[in-house]
Amino acid sequence: MSESSTSDESGPLLGPADIRELAAALGVRPTKQRGQNFVIDANTVRRIVRTAEVRPDDVVVEVGPGLGSLTLGLLEAADRVTAVEIDEVLAAALPATVAARMPGRADHFALVHQDAMQVTELPGAAPTALVANLPYNVAVPVLLHMLATFPTIDRTLVMVQAEVADRLAARPGNKVYGVPSVKANWYAEVKRAGSIGRNVFWPAPNVDSGLVSLVRRAAPPETTATRDEVFAVVDAAFAQRRKTLRAALSGWAGSAAAAEAALVAAGVSPQARGEALTVEEFARIAEHKGSGGAPGIRQAKGGAA
Numbered sequence: 001m002s003e004s005s006t007s008d009e010s011g012p013l014l015g016p017a018d019i020r021e022l023a024a025a026l027g028v029r030p031t032k033q034r035g036q037n038f039v040i041d042a043n044t045v046r047r048i049v050r051t052a053e054v055r056p057d058d059v060v061v062e063v064g065p066g067l068g069s070l071t072l073g074l075l076e077a078a079d080r081v082t083a084v085e086i087d088e089v090l091a092a093a094l095p096a097t098v099a100a101r102m103p104g105r106a107d108h109f110a111l112v113h114q115d116a117m118q119v120t121e122l123p124g125a126a127p128t129a130l131v132a133n134l135p136y137n138v139a140v141p142v143l144l145h146m147l148a149t150f151p152t153i154d155r156t157l158v159m160v161q162a163e164v165a166d167r168l169a170a171r172p173g174n175k176v177y178g179v180p181s182v183k184a185n186w187y188a189e190v191k192r193a194g195s196i197g198r199n200v201f202w203p204a205p206n207v208d209s210g211l212v213s214l215v216r217r218a219a220p221p222e223t224t225a226t227r228d229e230v231f232a233v234v235d236a237a238f239a240q241r242r243k244t245l246r247a248a249l250s251g252w253a254g255s256a257a258a259a260e261a262a263l264v265a266a267g268v269s270p271q272a273r274g275e276a277l278t279v280e281e282f283a284r285i286a287e288h289k290g291s292g293g294a295p296g297i298r299q300a301k302g303g304a305a
Contacts, residue, residue, distance in 0.1 A: 012076070012101045013042040014069045019202055022067050026093050030203055038066045039133060041200035045073035051193050051211055052131045052157035054078050061127040061150070063116045063142055064135050066090055068097045074131055075105045082110040082122050116142045119149065126152040133159040136205070140164060140180045147187040147214070148227075156214040157193060165192055165210025177275045178241065182234045185279045186227065188214035221279055225286035230279070233286045237274030245277075245285075246270035253289060262288040 014022070019040045023029070030038060039045055048070060054060060054077040065071045065083035067090065074081045075098065085091040091113035099106040110123045117138070130146055130153045139160040147153060160168070163176075168184050169192045170177035184190045196209040223230065236252035237245060245268065246260045253259035260270045266284035268277065277285075 011042070013045055013072050014040070014067065014101075015042055016040040016202065019067055019069065022093070022097065026089055028067070028089055037133075037136075037201040037203060037205045039069040039200055040202045042069075042073075044196065044200040045070055047194075048131065048133075048157065048159065048211065049073045049077050051213070052129065053155065054129060054131065058129045059125045059127050060129045060131050061122060061146070061153070063130070063132040063146065065094055066133070068094050068101075070131065070133055071098065071109070072101055075102055075109060078108075078129070080108045080110070080124060082112060082124065082127065084112045084114060084116045084119055084122075086113075086115045088113065117145050119146075122150070126150070128152060128154055130156040130158070136161045136164070136207075140168070143168075143214075144180075144183055144187075147184075147216075151216075154216045156188065156212075156216075158212050158214075159196060159209050160212060161205075162195065162208040162210040165212045168212045168214075172276055172278055175275070179234055179238045182277075182279050182282060183231060184214060186220055186230065188216050190214050221283045223280075223283035223287060225283055229286040229289070230283045233282050233289075234274070234279075237277070237282070241274055244271045244273060248274065249285070258290070262290075 019038055054074060056077070056079060058078040059080045060074050060078045062071055062074060062081060062083045065085050071081060071083050071094065083094060085094065091111060095109070095111055098109045112119060112122060127150050134142055139158065143158055147156070164180070167176045167178060167180045169190050170181040191213050193211040193213040196211065198204045198208060220227065233249065233252060237248050240248040245263055246256055249259035250256040253262055262285055263270045265288040266281065268281055268285060
């Protein structure tokens with residue numbers, strides 16, 4: 001390891017020279033296919049950890065650790081860090097990087113070599129926080145999967161493409177409000193938490209990045225519909241987002257008339273569009289599928305997921 005690896009500026013964290021040296025030693029070339037853009041700036045790493053409000057008692061899960069830039073920053077602040085990495089070469093190298101850079105913290109680190117979308121359990125204590133630089137091409141599905149699979153995750157901070165960050169944090173009525181906005185809001189209070197420039201990555205992406213903070217709701221929106229039933233309405237509403245809900249939900253409900261009946265029963269205008277609705281309103285619509293507005297039917301749907 002070069003002398004730059006232990007510079008006062010980055011300490012145990014990885015700087016630009018360290019990242020390139022590690023990548024060269026491993027024969028790693030970042031691929032667009034996996035959305036790999038490695039953070040090379042220690043100050044950005046510490047800013048992410050600080051913004052995530054990582055606490056000394058936190059058990060943090062990180063998705064897509066890459067060469068370990070953020071991993072090391074998280075290990076400085078959290079009790080334990082579990083990293084989920086799909087890339088075989090990167091997964092094999094990361095424990096050695098942690099051991100070399102932070103030998104006193106190596107036993108507080110665990111690695112899961114798996115596709116994050118397939119992860120259903122993690123070693124050790126249940127995670128309390130999710131902090132990740134998510135690959136742009138799978139950011140939303142990975143985020144939603146982790147929130148659904150690990151209900152103990154109370155706080156999340158993800159770095160994603162700026163456009164995706166805007167969509168996740170959008171409110172009803174915003175032109176970019178859509179499926180990611182509603183589904184993320186099912187689980188958490190969502191807000192933009194900052195912007196990240198391109199020059200802190202290697203290779204530099206063609207887009208800016210944004211930080212998104214998600215703080216888990218005490219409970220999902222109160223509804224007798226299941227999460228899957230609510231999400232089915234959301235998917236249908238935005239599949240044809242320019243259409244009125246009466247038209248957009250006709251396939252979901254079975255007919256335009258049935259869609260209108262469900263909307264009226266839910267107190268939503270059939271002429272409204274999906275981008276105007278809150279997650280609670282989508283939940284009310286889901287409760288009335290097939291009811292024609294008849295009383296008592298909504299209780300048959302079962303509890304919320």
